[in-house]
Amino acid sequence: MDCFIGIDLGSTTTKAVFMDRNERILGRGITNSRSNYEVACQVAREEAEIDARFLLLKDRLRKYPQIGEFHEDLMAWLSCKFALGQHLKQLTALREECFTVLQMWSKTADEKERYRQALAWVFDRLDAGASSTFEPGRRAQSDFFRDIATSLFLKDAEAAIKETSLSFDRAVGIFDKAILRVENKSFAVFYAEYLDFARRETVKQPRFRKYEKEIVDVVQEVIELKFNVIKSVGTGYGRLLLPFPKDQIRSEILCHGLGAHYMFPETRTVLDIGGQDTKAIQVDGKGIVTSFQMNDRCAAGCGRYLGYIADEMNMGVHQLGPMAMASKKPARINSTCTVFAGAELRERLSLGEKREDILAGLHRAIILRAMSILARSGGVVSEFTFTGGVARNEAATSALRQLIEQNYGKVKMNISPDSIYTGALGATLFAKRESEA
């Protein structure tokens, strides 16, 4: 199948989008950028390819009218069992890496064995509990194996270590080293294995059993499907590190403009808050950028700010937004300097202020900074689109909505659930359109 690929190598996450000749998005993939950009790029691309296979799986299953009302349900099962298959594979690899790291320790055999037993107990629990994390209709806390595995590991490791003389910090140290190694491996290549696993698990459900033959046929067809990549375009912070020639590299500003236009054709202003920069972009009716502004001397108020705050509060970055939304009385925090905000956070916590109120204040502070960049780019005159990783954060979008209305009146504000892919989507569109030009 002919397709086009766009890759957005961001400072925090790497995204990939697959598209067909009719400019239909086939699949999206995301991974954390980690220290190895090449792996990040490969993983995002493979994830997008898997997503594309799922879309095609869905299309093909629709051809069987007898499946009819079970269609959505069936797809939900297949995709979550697929994710479970991949997660279990990664857990097995993580367990092995933990043991390898442990072996490299200069401790006594007895001590190593005690840690090994504790770790084995933790991983047994993680394996056993995995299926409950991947249940149809249940939204995973994060897209990334690292986030999910870390939060579950910490919980169980604490329990495993509690009654022993072992050190919790040491166990976490082993885990940290091991997960780095696991992250730098591609697991998506075993997609056929996961699809097969997903099929087997799904047909165990009595309501799907009678369609087993159809499911087996379609899954097999999708497994064997080959993608013929016509052109790829790269963008994002690390775009120059992509193994693409210069004419296949586009600035993320152009990509965000075009990507936002694809999703919302009437949009004229785009705000993108990414990991280390904030961009305000004005586009014309074709999605061509007419002007833009971005932070360039200081990264205050960017996505990494939230990452830092999450670390300070010992939380996952995905947990910040929901907690801030619980605030009844947001704190007034004006500094967008990440380091100052950290200090303010600690001081306010010590004074007994509620975590949710402080977080709500911090979210508003980063949006205040974005408002200034937005104003510099020409402000908001009509339909407005918010993109980038921070657009997934409910507290940030709520603060933005409020400030936009306060400053520019009522304008239509678009936030796509897939906004994080906007840059990669724009890159894919460039790939497709330029290959036809």
Added chain:
Amino acid sequence: MNIQKKMIGDHYKKLSTAKADGKKVVYTFVPGNLNELILSFDMLPVHPEINALQSGMRKKSGDFIMEAEKSGHSEDVCTYVKCDIGMMKKGNIGPTGEKLPEPDLLLLSYTGCFTFMKWFELLQKEYNCPVAMLHVPYQGDGEITESMKQYVVDQIRDTVIPALEKASGRKYDENRLKEFLRSSARAEDDLVAIWESAKNRPSPIDAYFGGVYYIGPIFTAFRGLPECEQYYKSLRKEVEYRVEHKMGPTTPEGELNQQKFRVVVEGPPNWTSFREFWKMFSDEGAVVVSSTYITVGGLYDRGFRHDAGKPMETMAEYCMGCYTNRNLPARVDILEKAIKDYHADGFLINSIKSCNSFSVGQLLMLRELEKRTGKAGGFIESDLVDPRYFSASNIKNRLESYFQMVAAKRAST
């Protein structure tokens, strides 16, 4: 470039032996300077901004700025000032490694920059030498009136000339002054022809990065001297040769013959990463066909020439006419004309962090120019000589995005 290098080297040499040679030294600023008048008193000029930018290009400004900050100058103070003060505190060794002489006079011609006054206040305190202040009225209404001209002429006659006479021990000699003014006008004719060569495709010059070198002699210690005239004569010849042979300008990366983008630039360049900054343009195939920075010392391309027939008035007009003394609407007009005359694909503003007086309003200028010309505008932020304010990857990112935006715009129309 070699001729110029030698001229500058010789000048610094002369400065280093000025005291021993019995020469008197006057410190003065570049925009709207009275070089011919200074030369007529046989005095040697020192331009603090030039020292600062030279230090920036020679990677010395970072240390000088830190030195000035140690003595209490804040992070937000103009970095030209801090670089100069830091250099002074570290022994006043000039950019070529030779010691600069102390001033016998500080000739403060205030042209659009309030910081100049504060700067010389600091130098006066340090050197305890006389100051002659020439107050140059700002072109707030966008024009030079007769009374403004008279005001400046009176000051030159009543304040500046007596101060120069006193400092130099020489009498004012109008005939001598006229000779220098005549020579200036001849060099100015050649310089304008050089600027206008950028209307050709390919442009044989880069009127920003290369332009910085081209304006060196005329805006500093050499305007009015025969070597300056000679310099522009030979430069013009070289440029004409390039036009004839359809050659692009020389850049640090070689000749830029494939010119994908023609742009106009507003604002001074960054000096600490000058070559890197230039490369970001040449890598994209971008040539600067006109810039406002090259008119910082005088808008010759709009018709001004030093006129030996009316020496006092011509100096007054020159002081008031330089780019830094123009108001925002005038600057927009100048840029608009340049974008149109030089058939530019777009324009870029390099906004200077530590220069509030010049950077203020640049975003408004950008909007207005976009509206008037329909061309894409880009905005970069850096600094003059503080290396801490040049974030290469971010600026590169902006420039790449900007040029891609221009290309996308071009393709869609």
